Amino acid sequence: MKIALPASLAALALATSAHADAGAAARTYLERIAALDDDGPSLNAVIVSLDPETAAAEAQAAERAGLPLGGRTVLVKDNVETREWPTTAGSLALAGNRTGRDAPLIARLRRAGGVVLGKTNLSEWANIRSSNSTSGWSAVGGLTRNPHAIDRNTCGSSSGSGAAVAAGFAWAAIGTETDGSITCPASVNGIVGFKPTVGLVSRTHIVPISASQDTAGPMARSVEDAALLLSAIAGSDTADLATADADKHLTDFTAGLATASLAGKRVGVLRSAVGNDRKVAALFDAALADMRRAGAEIVELDYDPPEEMGAAELTVLLYELRRDLAAYLGGSPAEIPIRTLADAIAFDDAHVEQEMRWFGQGLFEQAEKTTDAEAYRKARADSLRLAGAEGIDKLLAENRLAVLVAPTVGPAWTTDLVNGDHYNGSIGAGSLAAIAGYPHLTVPMGAVEGLPVGISFIGAKWRDADMLQIGAAYERARSAKLAVPSFGRWQPPATQ
Template sequence: MTSTTQISLLLLLIFASLPSAPSSWHGVRGTRSPIEDPLHFEEATISDIQAAFNDGKLTSFKLVQHYLEKINALNPYLNAVVEVNPNALDDAAKADLQRSVDSHLSPLHGIPVLVKDNINTRDKLNTTSGSFALLGSIVSCDAGVIHRLRNAGAIILGKASMSEWDNFRSIMAPQGWSPRGGQGRNPYPTTNTPCGTSSGSAIAVASNLVTVSLGTDLDGAITCPAVMNSVVGIKPTVGITSRSGMVPISPRLQTIGPMARTMEDAVKLLDAITGFDPLDAKATKAAKRFIPNGGFQKSLKKDGLKGKRVGILRSFFDEYSKGSLEANTFTTHFHTMRLKGAILVDNLKMKNIEIMLNPIANGEGIALLAEFKLSLNAYLKDLVYSPVRSLADVIAFNNHHPIEERKDEYGQKIFLASQKTNGIDVAAKKAMKRMDKLSKEGVTDLMKEKNLDAVVFPHFYGLHAFGIGGFPIVNVPAGYNGSGAPFGISFAGLRGSDATLIEIAYAFEQATQVRKPPPMLV
């Protein structure tokens, strides 16, 4: 059997697990949910759903069934879901049975969660990072965060699409595209991109294909799609959530975080996945002190802006929105923050900002190339079975499958450059030190000098500046431009300031309440 034939057969098996799709997604516009429930289900929160569970008006089985029908109807257009879990309905039925005999359950019990396709699940789902090269591979165990979700009673609904290999194969591939998932599409039709790389996780939540989802982040992979798809995204401090069982790029900088339609839901999901993991011991042990006793839900305070010193990175706002509707909206938001008790420190300037935003000049490019080869090779060798066992094998796979992987169109220059590296050499170490120095002088020193609790910036401006230091970021929807495309606002802080950022972002969300569902769901 040829490898191309093997891929074709695997594809047939995967798509057979998805419900059959109609020829057009437009037919579901305005369709009433099959779940008879008084709440407006399309924007239902975890609390709404749990209340419906407790009142006997809804079951996990019906909830999962509803989402599967929504995926069946909308996913052929949105390309947010790579594959659904064939055991999802059985898992939901078990959750219902457990609920009937146990009243002390997690807030995530019975709640469907979509998982980015680079997070391991030891079940019938594939974990491929969007690539055909990993199709059919078998992981040794659940990722640390998946283990915690299953213990919390959550339902793994399926795998969300993403930018292939976290957009680390090629500089040519579009955001939100992968060979397996196709081109992810933003549900807000006037927006040209879903952004990446956790694109499917954001699209699915925005489109109400699932309650909440998991993404991964290094340089805006959670926060950028959150902005562009009008959802909440939380990039936690590295180590607050385990990265074990994640297809890696940089163990120093990557993290796993939640995406949701509300801050409350995102934080409930965050609480379910935080904590020590022996398979990611160094990072999770170091970050354990940043997790509050009782969890991050304690930070959901409507007065969370009161007394907080928030720095405005004015140049980013000017570059993004000067003279536009967004500029007026941000001005209004700053006024609201002041009314809620925030102390705004305006016109902040980050030292060496032009260098920090340039992945070549700041050293990030050199460091990541070296880290990627080492960490990916280690990940692939740990698999129980895989068609590829090294980065060199993946490169060869793409060469042998140029049509499936669109290799001639997009190439694999980043892969080739990474393959040429030889461990963490002198150049890589120097690059890492440069990143640390820039982060200290540009972010840490500035925040300490001004005694700031957070800094605020728009959209994806400034993400590289915070990405190279592994700083936490919380993004909240901020509004819609004249054509209806979403934009967001991001709050960033020093490592370990997650609880404070959540207080600020939640208070902002509650004071503004700007999120609107995509027009196709209205």
């Protein structure tokens, strides 16, 4: 089916980058949401959005005030509180979680002149409910579809944010990540995603999984846009102890991006993370060749993450989920039917058809039983040591590297509500950065059979600006043709 688009992505990018009329840009984004999310291919990326008059007025006011974001529109993952709408984390149990407050990162966004255009769908409970889930599905928002191929997955849990940016529904979006939930949807939807150092962006008033690993971050169509959004939302928050040092690392993250160079940079290749897909490997090797031509020194690494790291991470996530979710739910001023993880489990059991038609809540049930504090403390120390001091830190130091690189994930898999996700687990090294709490940037590096694939740039703690500069330099050096959303079902591209 051929779909009439309100504005092409190219024309939309040109209009909004120039930002001649922020109000008109806001209206155009909402037209695209109506045509492609609510109608047409029905991507289901956006749960709720502003009306056009309000959006245009807010954008124009921010533009006239000369604020840094100038009325640019941002969609927000629906586990981050905004004052206008409920914050559901995709669960019917939180359908009434209307707190009337902004998360601190949203307050910063508004002060910088950003317009909160709406809330995006997500994998329910940020994909921590079941190990057999279908990413991109929630009881509140339904199934999010990939704009590059609507029968393909959007990955989790910031699925709606990734699909929305790729589809041109907003200038940028906010996602959150515990392990892969910004970078994976960014990669498979063909956009830039940045998971910052844990503690650079406040987590207050965000439905949590893990105080050790959770962070919010920007998702955008370019590294520069992601950096501009990060500059707006980063900073210390007295209610979030992890952010105590954030203000020390604040900067204009866009500074120097236009002239950033790969010349002389030693780039460490995590070869074992390239995986077993020969087409992904060929695309990645072409990206390395681009970087080499741009002056980078490519260093092949012999490294395999220790098996015990993943087991330790799971213990940490399950223990902290029970503890941290209870703290969030107990502190919500809204009239909600659940206040603990046990309550959430009971709610799902009482609403099986709506909540558990496609997959269960095995991880929730496991987390409710993960109560050994000593085992948790050991697991956290082990996982942090293995991913940080003996992982990223050691690799960077011993090889005198500026950055580690690998493919982010493979191309999007076919969505299967009956059997759950079936992605290629051999590809990617994002768990290293997630567990250590270090920055991880993914940038589109091309396509496999018309489906986007990203390249990961992973660095040391607080070296967020460095990762953005390296990513911007790669973006300019990239020779591969990028995929363009089709808004239809996947078809094999014509051979060249």
